Each structure stands twice: as structure tokens, then as C-alpha cells.
Amino acid sequence: MGLSTKRKLACFLPQVFKPEGTARVVRLGSDNKGGHVVAADAVASTRNLLSLGLAPNFDFEIDFAAMAPLKHLHGYDPAIDGEAIRRARRRALIPFFGSSAQRRRALARYRDYTALFADKGAGFAHHRQAVGLDEGMIGLDEAIAALQSEPGQTFIKCDIGGSEYDMLDVIIENNALLSGIALVLHHVPAHMQEIKVFLMAMREFMALDNMTADNIAGLDRDNVPMSVALSMSAKSSEDLQIPIAGATTRYQILNEPNDPGKIELEIFYVS
Numbered sequence: 001m002g003l004s005t006k007r008k009l010a011c012f013l014p015q016v017f018k019p020e021g022t023a024r025v026v027r028l029g030s031d032n033k034g035g036h037v038v039a040a041d042a043v044a045s046t047r048n049l050l051s052l053g054l055a056p057n058f059d060f061e062i063d064f065a066a067m068a069p070l071k072h073l074h075g076y077d078p079a080i081d082g083e084a085i086r087r088a089r090r091r092a093l094i095p096f097f098g099s100s101a102q103r104r105r106a107l108a109r110y111r112d113y114t115a116l117f118a119d120k121g122a123g124f125a126h127h128r129q130a131v132g133l134d135e136g137m138i139g140l141d142e143a144i145a146a147l148q149s150e151p152g153q154t155f156i157k158c159d160i161g162g163s164e165y166d167m168l169d170v171i172i173e174n175n176a177l178l179s180g181i182a183l184v185l186h187h188v189p190a191h192m193q194e195i196k197v198f199l200m201a202m203r204e205f206m207a208l209d210n211m212t213a214d215n216i217a218g219l220d221r222d223n224v225p226m227s228v229a230l231s232m233s234a235k236s237s238e239d240l241q242i243p244i245a246g247a248t249t250r251y252q253i254l255n256e257p258n259d260p261g262k263i264e265l266e267i268f269y270v271s
Contacts, residue, residue: 012267012268023233025210028043029063032256048153048155050154053160076126088110140166152234172198183231209233210255212228213228225265
């Protein structure tokens with residue numbers, strides 16, 4: 001089972017995974033699964049948000065758009081069906097059609113989807129297409145190019161269930177365009193060396209601001225997290241010090257478990 005500290009279960013990662021803890025960070029999105037702790041200055045510097053994977057909700061994108069003066073928000077997720085969301089909203093308007101809780105959820109989802117992608121203009125778009133290397137997918141380099149970004153103005157959020165490893169080289173190659181990234185990495189033990197190489201390369205250009213272990217995915221037999229979420233920000237943005245309410249350098253206090261009903265995981269960094 002491993003060590004436990006303060007009702008948390010200990011897990012272990014190499015030192016290269018350890019956040020620097022110098023950036024002022026904020027939590028965007030939901031309190032649990034779907035939320036990310038990211039550098040406040042990176043958010044304020046962003047003009048283009050590229051979101052790969054919109055499930056389980058749009059809370060992160062909504063919060064980000066409220067804080068950043070975005071020109072573009074492009075969301076890629078083939079599993080999100082805008083027309084189905086609209087149909088569910090129409091059904092929810094019919095009295096006694098489904099439970100009241102179901103109707104409220106359908107109306108809230110329609111409201112959020114519309115506010116994010118229908119009411120903002122042409123620069124805010126949901127694409128029912130996956131980003132990746134397989135046939136029929138759009139390449140990440142193409143998705144970045146579509147934003148026509150100036151240097152240091154694009155933030156990438158990526159949570160795509162294991163296909164993120166196809167994106168890492170492209171992220172490194174496009175680092176000059178990026179203000180920050182928030183990545184969910186799955187199957188961590190199997191990709192440990194690949195992740196180490198990525199982090200070492202990116203830390204030439206970016207600061208590692210946050211790292212958290214997913215308590216839903218759990219641990220392997222060596223108490224290594226099966227899945228982690230991380231965020232990084234361009235080093236050039238650290239000196240901006242844009243005032244943002246609630247920003248703190250104490251990144252640990254903003255981290256919440258993906259499932260509040262399960263024991264939390266506390267990361268220890270080892271050589």
C-alpha cells in the first residue's frame with residue numbers, strides 16, 4: 001500500500017518532475033477532475049487557447065476565457081456533439097421529460113457550450129476532430145498554425161487519454177509560440193523515460209509550475225502514479241507580474257484530488 005501522511009498516500013516521482021514553486025498560480029476549472037493549477041501570468045499573457053479534449057466539462061475553458069483577453073479559442077474533441085447538446089436542451093424544456101436534475105444538467109451544459117463557442121465570434125470554435133498522428137486526425141502543428149499566433153501567446157491544454165505522447169515533440173518544436181501548457185499524462189510508468197526527456201527539454205524554455213497525481217488512476221506496484229497533471233509557463237512571462245486576484249506561489253494548496261471520495265496522493269520526489 002505504501003506510506004501514508006495526513007490521510008494521504010505517498011507516491012514517488014523523479015526529481016525532474018518537481019515544480020519550481022516560484023510562479024504565482026491560480027486554479028481554473030472545476031474543484032476536482034477537469035481543473036488545472038496554472039501560472040497566472042501565463043494566462044494573462046495568452047491570446048490563443050488550444051484545448052485538446054473538452055471532457056468532462058468546459059469549466060477550465062470558461063474560467064480561462066474570463067481571465068485572458070483571448071482572440072481565439074479552438075477546442076478539439078470528437079466526443080462532444082454540439083447538436084446533441086442542443087437537442088438535449090430542447091428536451092429539457094419539456095415539463096416532466098426526465099428528472100429535474102437531468103433537465104438542469106442539460107440546460108447548464110447547453111448554456112456553457114453556447115457561451116463558449118456560439119456567443120464569442122468566429123475565433124471561438126469547437127472542432128469535432130481529434131488531434132494526433134492517425135489517419136483522419138489533424139496534426140498538432142496544423143492546429144497551432146491555424147491560430148496564427150505571435151510568440152508567447154498560445155496556451156495548450158491537453159487531456160486526450162494517452163495520445164498526448166504523440167504531441168510532445170511538436171510542443172517542444174513550437175515552444176517559442178507558447179505562453180504555457182497544461183498536460184495530463186497517462187500510463188506514466190510505461191512512458192517514464194519519454195516524459196523525463198520532454199521535461200528536461202522544456203525546462204530550457206519554461207518553468208514547471210505544478211504537478212499532481214491522479215487518485216482515480218492510482219499507483220503501480222512501485223507507488224509511481226499511473227497518471228499525472230502538470231503545468232508549465234514561459235520563463236519570459238515570469239517577470240510580468242500582472243495583478244490577478246487569488247494568485248499564490250503556494251501551488252500545493254490549490255491542488256485537489258480528482259475524486260474527493262478517494263484517498264489523496266502526495267508526491268515525493270526522489271533521485
